[in-house]
Amino acid sequence: KQRAGAYVLMVDAYFLNEVQRIVMLANEYKLPGVYGFREYAEAGGLISYGLSYRDYFKGVARYVDKVLRGTKPADLPVEQPTKFELVINLASAKKLGVTIPGQILVRADKVIE
Numbered sequence: 001k002q003r004a005g006a007y008v009l010m011v012d013a014y015f016l017n018e019v020q021r022i023v024m025l026a027n028e029y030k031l032p033g034v035y036g037f038r039e040y041a042e043a044g045g046l047i048s049y050g051l052s053y054r055d056y057f058k059g060v061a062r063y064v065d066k067v068l069r070g071t072k073p074a075d076l077p078v079e080q081p082t083k084f085e086l087v088i089n090l091a092s093a094k095k096l097g098v099t100i101p102g103q104i105l106v107r108a109d110k111v112i113e
Contacts, residue, residue, distance in 0.1 A: 004031060005031075005032075006031065006032040006033065006034070007026070007031060007032075007033050007034075008033070008034045008035075009022065009033055009034070009035050009036065009040070010036060011036030011037065011050060012036075016037055016039065019037075019039050019040055019043050020043055022040070022045075023040055023043045023044045023045045024044075026045065027044060027092065027095065027096070030095075030096055030097070031096075032046045032047075032093075032096050032098050033045050033046055033047075034046065034047045034048070034049065035047070035048040035049075035050070036048065036049070036050040037050055038050065038053075038085055038087045038110070041087040041088065041089045041092075041110075041112060042087065042089075042112065044089060044091075044092050045089060045092060046088070046089055046092045046093060046096060046098065047086070047087065047088050047089070047100075048085070048086075048087045049084060049085070049086050049087075050084060050085065051081035051083065051084055051085070052081070052083040052084065052085045055081070055082070055083040056081050056083075059079055059081075063076060063079075085109040085110070086104075086107055086108045086109050086110075087108065087109060087110045087111075087112065088100055088104070088105060088108045088110070088111050088112065089112040090111060090112060090113055091112060091113060092112075
């Protein structure tokens with residue numbers, strides 16, 4: 001019987017409510033996971049890569065400020081996130097028997113020992 005060697009959990013607010021349970025099950029089954037929210041890596045998941053919510057919400061605040069100052073929302077350009085964060089949990093990597101290459105570690109925004 002074959003089983004998955006790893007998995008990627010796409011970004012979805014629904015799953016964000018289940019961070020602890022998802023990470024616990026992944027670690028219980030020794031299944032390395034890559035997640036779209038940093039909360040997963042901080043909760044014990046292997047790696048997260050996704051937009052920086054700090055920068056994203058600063059942009060939202062700028063939009064709200066412009067609207068409150070009279071700019072019509074229809075006149076504002078659509079903006080995409082520009083800053084993404086890579087978080088690596090080395091403690092989880094060790095438990096899972098996964099080696100993270102140095103080339104990836106040096107690019108991480110946060111490394112959890």
